[in-house]
Amino acid sequence: MRRVISGMKASLDGKIEGPDGVADWVQAWSEDYGLSHQIDACLVGGGMYPHYEQYWTAIQENPDTLHPMTNRLPTSGEKDWARVAERTTHYVVSKTLTSAHWPRTSFLRGVEDVASLIRQAGKDIYLMGGARLVSGLIDAGLVDELRLLVYPLIAGDGKALFATARQRRALELKKAEQLEDGRVSLIYSLCLTP
Numbered sequence: 646m647r648r649v650i651s652g653m654k655a656s657l658d659g660k661i662e663g664p665d666g667v668a669d670w671v672q673a674w675s676e677d678y679g680l681s682h683q684i685d686a687c688l689v690g691g692g693m694y695p696h697y698e699q700y701w702t703a704i705q706e707n708p709d710t711l712h713p714m715t716n717r718l719p720t721s722g723e724k725d726w727a728r729v730a731e732r733t734t735h736y737v738v739s740k741t742l743t744s745a746h747w748p749r750t751s752f753l754r755g756v757e758d759v760a761s762l763i764r765q766a767g768k769d770i771y772l773m774g775g776a777r778l779v780s781g782l783i784d785a786g787l788v789d790e791l792r793l794l795v796y797p798l799i800a801g802d803g804k805a806l807f808a809t810a811r812q813r814r815a816l817e818l819k820k821a822e823q824l825e826d827g828r829v830s831l832i833y834s835l836c837l838t839p
């Protein structure tokens with residue numbers, strides 16, 4: 646069976662964005678979890694998809710100009726992900742969204758559809774977020790691995806990664822690594838028992 650691996654960037658107090666809806670402590674939204682080579686599908690929450698599509702379309706169309714949403718140049722890692730995203734199927738989990746600009750995007754209506762996707766043949770699936778989808782799929786027992794990049798910051802107010810998680814869930818630490826700028830990479834597998 647395909648594995649579902651979530652990659653998220655969070656502050657030390659578990660916030661994935663500040664109160665204004667932006668994680669301004671994240672300098673690049675590149676795929677920094679080492680997943681690109683092992684996945685052939687992305688799972689994206691309905692809450693984040695419209696903004697996500699806009700963000701990466703801007704880089705795909707103008708990789709070497711200031712990004713209209715951040716006013717900074719895309720990093721080389723972001724340009725890499727823009728290319729991978731263009732050829733990778735994206736599945737948006739949403740009961741309300743019905744259309745996307747990207748031709749390789751389709752829609753799943755809930756947890757049952759996600760479970761069916763996992764049973765299909767293929768490579769691993771990159772669960773990109775946002776917070777509510779990651780928590781919902783962990784609660785449903787559909788996530789195999791969590792890769793967190795933890796930033797050296799107490800963000801205070803903002804959206805917590807696990808604010809909507811309802812089930813207790815034990816994790817097994819597989820790898821911890823100190824990165825530059827005080828960030829820490831943590832890889833956990835999800836245990837079947839609580």
Ligand SMILES: NC(=O)c1ccc[n+]([C@@H]2O[C@H](COP(=O)([O-])OP(=O)(O)OC[C@H]3O[C@@H](n4cnc5c(N)ncnc54)[C@H](OP(=O)(O)O)[C@@H]3O)[C@@H](O)[C@H]2O)c1
Nearest residue numbers: 653654661690691692693739740741774775776777778781
């Ligand atoms: N820091 C990071 O690494 C990172 C990564 C990704 C995203 N983000 C941020 O996360 C924010 C979006 O997160 P979010 O929590 O608001 O929204 P989200 O997780 O992207 O989407 C939530 C939506 O997904 C749909 N859904 C379907 N089944 C679900 C289930 N079982 N559990 C939960 N949701 C389900 C629902 O859409 P319908 O109501 O349409 O059915 C729900 O409203 C964005 O602002 C983005 O910037 C941060």
